[in-house]
Amino acid sequence: MVGVTKLFLRTKKTQPMDNRRLAFSVPQQPTTSIFKNIKDLKINEYASIIVLVKGHLEPTKSKGTDYVTTVDVIDELGDALDIKIFTKTPRFANFFHESDIIRIPSVKLIGKGKAVTGHGSNMEVLAHLNEEGTRVFVTESEKAKINKLREYTVNHQVSCAWPLLKIKDIKEYCSFSLVGMLISIREETPSLTVLLMVDYTASPLIKNIVKNARFCNDMTLYIKVWGNRQEKNFGELRIGKVYRIRKIRTDKLGMTLEARISETFFEPLIPLDEKSPEYQTIIEAKKKFYGDDDSTKTQNVETKIPEKYELFSLCKITDIKAAGVYRIRVKILLHYPFLPIEAIICRKCNFIQSEDYNFKCTTSCKRLLGCTPIKEKILKIQVKDASGFICIVLKNKLVEKFIQLEENLRKENLDCIVLYKNGIFFMLDANFDIA
Incomplete structure (x- = not known):
């Protein structure tokens, strides 16, 4: 009888978890060992994926009562996906980090390069690109996907840093850095400032609707920055100076080039030295743009x-x-x-x-x-x-x-x-x- 009692009281072994998994995982759901690549996802159908985090934005209030967290990911084939996670609370604040390898057991494709997660989807950080092994216990199929992701990043020299782009190269739902000339600072509200920047290139995605204009809507980048202007030292910025600005993100593009920087990810604009190659590139582009004028x-x-x-x-x-x-x-x-x-x-x-x-x-x-x-x-x-x-x-x-x-x-x-x-x-x- 004692032996039978011990048999039923035997405790199960638990999987190792890191702090983020304990803090932010939602109730467990049955998961499948079949993980799809991004190219195999079908519109309005749920699937499981293992992907690499290239960029992310902290939770913000959506139009309703939910919070939305945006994550940019790629898979082992290099295909990209913009995933929005809707939750009742900002539970994924500081959860994702660049170069994390994550498992999402319930993701639904809603358009080209865009997806949302299912309610209660139990996302987990399985590993980090620059760390050996894994952070949690993984199955053989999960381990295989992680290894393929690591192989792809090595073979294709994938970087999760915010790439330096020119205005002509900006796409929708794109995260990037920019070197450009500041041409205006607009104080829209006490907590919203709009910076207008140019690098003297023009986006082919925007139709120029103003005739005979300089700095038209196809070459002016409107960057919305949230937060206290004084804390961000905006008073020290100078019109006509060349700056490097990081961690910018675009959404859907319309008649103008609009981007944003969240309050959490804001980094001060870095003024460039006049002797630096990047500064000289902007000045040469300016001279070429104006020509005789x-x-x-x-x-x-x-x-x-x-x-x-x-x-x-x-x-x-x-x-x-x-x-x-x-x-x-x-x-x-x-x-x-x-x-x-x-x-x-x-x-x-x-x-x-x-x-x-x-x-x-x-x-x-x-x-x-x-x-x-x-x-x-x-x-x-x-x-x-x-x-x-x-x-x-x-x-x-x-x-x-x-x-x-x-x-x-x-x-x-x-x-x-x-x-x-x-x-x-x-x-x-x-x-x-x-x-």
């Missing part, structure tokens, strides 16, 4: 100006340091958005919002009597002179005049009277008669 000649071109403009001395953009009114002579590069914004602004607190929503002023202003919101038509233009680049805000009649003469204005140097206040340039007047 080099920006250094801007100040020397004779332009007829109204008499009233002579009250203000012509100055360079980079000479403007203090608040005041200045005259500059510039070349128009681009404007955004493509159509002017109709905005509603409160005169008392300067609160601004789109007219697509019901106007709601700030709480502090609600306590004041006679809140008087006004409508304004707003547009921003990107301009340059021999010294650098700036953005100028246009309002109302100046916007209407600019849109009317836009195509001709891009052909000539434009004399502008601008107000510089709180780090923002506002156009007060411009010599539109040249058009």
Whole structure:
């Protein structure tokens, strides 16, 4: 009897687990030993795969209540897949690492190069590319897939680092690094900044919809960066300087080249030394792009100006340091958005919002009597002179005049009277008669 009791009380051997497996694995599911390659996946059918992590993004809130974690992977044949994992909580935060070899027992292909995981899919990190052996107990079929992945990365010199790309080489759902010239910094919200960068190449995937423009939508990369601007030292960035920026990711491309950097993966922009080969490549590309219309000649071109403009001395953009009114002579590069914004602004607190929503002023202003919101038509233009680049805000009649003469204005140097206040340039007047 005692022997029978011992037989039933005998404990089972447990598989070794690492900390991440213990912390983030979801309840076990029956798994199959048949693992498919990415090329064999079928639309809307679930399958098991073992793949190598090339890049990933931390969990973010989806349109609903779920969190979504994005992982870029390749298999032993080099085929790539973008996998989105939806969970009720951000359980996969800091779970994936570059060069991890992972098993996903339930993944469904939803489009070319795109997939989602099944609910409760028990993903595991089986091994790391640069470590011997495995991190957990694996079956023979799992071990065979791991060995094939390692062989492929060695034979094809696969790197999980963020590859350095040019704008012309950027694809949809692509993770990369970039060396480019910063042409604008746009503060969209307190926690969202958009950096505009060019490397003087153009993407064949984007249709250029602005005629006779410099830095059009097919060659300007809009990089959305989330987080506190002060902590990221954005105040030290300079328009017209060349920077290296890492860990950028694109989603589906539309009319513009848009990418993003998550708050977790942000790394400071690295200014390049003027003697570095990468810096010189950008400068040479800039000279080739402008040709005879080099920006250094801007100040020397004779332009007829109204008499009233002579009250203000012509100055360079980079000479403007203090608040005041200045005259500059510039070349128009681009404007955004493509159509002017109709905005509603409160005169008392300067609160601004789109007219697509019901106007709601700030709480502090609600306590004041006679809140008087006004409508304004707003547009921003990107301009340059021999010294650098700036953005100028246009309002109302100046916007209407600019849109009317836009195509001709891009052909000539434009004399502008601008107000510089709180780090923002506002156009007060411009010599539109040249058009």
